[in-house]
Amino acid sequence: MTTPVGHHASRPEAAVALTLLLGWVLAQVAGAAGAADIVVAYNLTWKSTNFKTILEWEPKPINHIYSVQISPRLGDWKNKCFHTTATECDVTDEIVKNVNQTYTARVLSYPAGYGHTSSSDVEPPFTNSPELTPYLDTNLGQPTIQSFEQVGTKLNVTVQDARTLVRMNGAFLSLRDVFGEDLTYTLYYWKASSTGKKTAKTNTNEFLIDVDEGENYCFTVQAVISSRRTNQKSPESPAECSSQGRGIFRELFFIIGTVVSMVILLIIVVLVSCLYKCRKARVRRTGKESTPLNVP
Numbered sequence: 001m002t003t004p005v006g007h008h009a010s011r012p013e014a015a016v017a018l019t020l021l022l023g024w025v026l027a028q029v030a031g032a033a034g035a036a037d038i039v040v041a042y043n044l045t046w047k048s049t050n051f052k053t054i055l056e057w058e059p060k061p062i063n064h065i066y067s068v069q070i071s072p073r074l075g076d077w078k079n080k081c082f083h084t085t086a087t088e089c090d091v092t093d094e095i096v097k098n099v100n101q102t103y104t105a106r107v108l109s110y111p112a113g114y115g116h117t118s119s120s121d122v123e124p125p126f127t128n129s130p131e132l133t134p135y136l137d138t139n140l141g142q143p144t145i146q147s148f149e150q151v152g153t154k155l156n157v158t159v160q161d162a163r164t165l166v167r168m169n170g171a172f173l174s175l176r177d178v179f180g181e182d183l184t185y186t187l188y189y190w191k192a193s194s195t196g197k198k199t200a201k202t203n204t205n206e207f208l209i210d211v212d213e214g215e216n217y218c219f220t221v222q223a224v225i226s227s228r229r230t231n232q233k234s235p236e237s238p239a240e241c242s243s244q245g246r247g248i249f250r251e252l253f254f255i256i257g258t259v260v261s262m263v264i265l266l267i268i269v270v271l272v273s274c275l276y277k278c279r280k281a282r283v284r285r286t287g288k289e290s291t292p293l294n295v296p
Contacts, residue, residue: 041109052164055129057127065110068107099166104128106128139234143185144159145158148242153210155217156206156207176205193216218240
């Protein structure tokens with residue numbers, strides 16, 4: 001009986017193919033198991049104020065390191081903060097290129113011994129951040145009162161626009177430059193002797209409001225982006241107070257001081273004049289006494 005040659009010859013080839021397939025499966029399982037041992041980042045949070053933007057996450061690494069990538073929507077991933085043991089990454093220089101764009105970041109986890117020259121066919125585990133649109137999401141910083149003055153029944157308050165890290169033609173832009181008419185300020189003011197607050201609003205940096213003459217006023221300022229649905233308001237600035245009473249006292253002190261100075265000056269002039277006249281009279285008397293008598 002003749003044995004079919006083709007039938008027996010296919011068995012070694014099938015065994016080799018099965019071995020290769022089993023090896024590939026085991027390699028994938030081992031790679032997946034190794035990746036599963038790496039702790040992935042969680043609780044990814046954006047911290048952004050006046051466009052200064054930092055991504056934070058947990059946990060602190062023990063036997064692993066992190067890298068961060070950021071991408072605008074439908075854009076390419078850009079590498080940031082390579083192989084770090086930190087749990088934060090400053091991405092301001094990327095987001096200020098276009099603050100109206102929407103960004104996503106991701107934190108990748110690597111074994112502790114992974115270096116810049118290491119390579120692997122297995123993609124490291126990673127966690128995506130929430131989306132961030134800086135123009136809508138960055139927090140407004142506490143505003144600064146640049147100057148104020150109360151004269152009679154008018155109180156003038158000037159707000160200083162905060163500087164940002166957004167650039168145009170090489171110059172850093174202010175909040176006003178970025179937000180334009182979307183940025184308004186609210187002034188909360190009250191008599192220093194009471195607690196009842198009043199408000200005033202402006203879409204510029206200047207307030208000029210009517211107040212009661214002779215009364216001291218205290219006030220704070222708050223920045224507002226009214227076009228936003230959320231995250232509209234900044235913290236209020238530290239309170240400042242006018243000082244009408246002290247101003248009147250200073251004016252009175254100045255007037256009294258001027259009058260006293262003039263009186264003292266007048267007394268000195270009179271004394272000098274008297275001394276001069278007395279000396280002149282004494283000289284005349286002495287001259288007469290020393291003149292010899294004419295004998296006929």
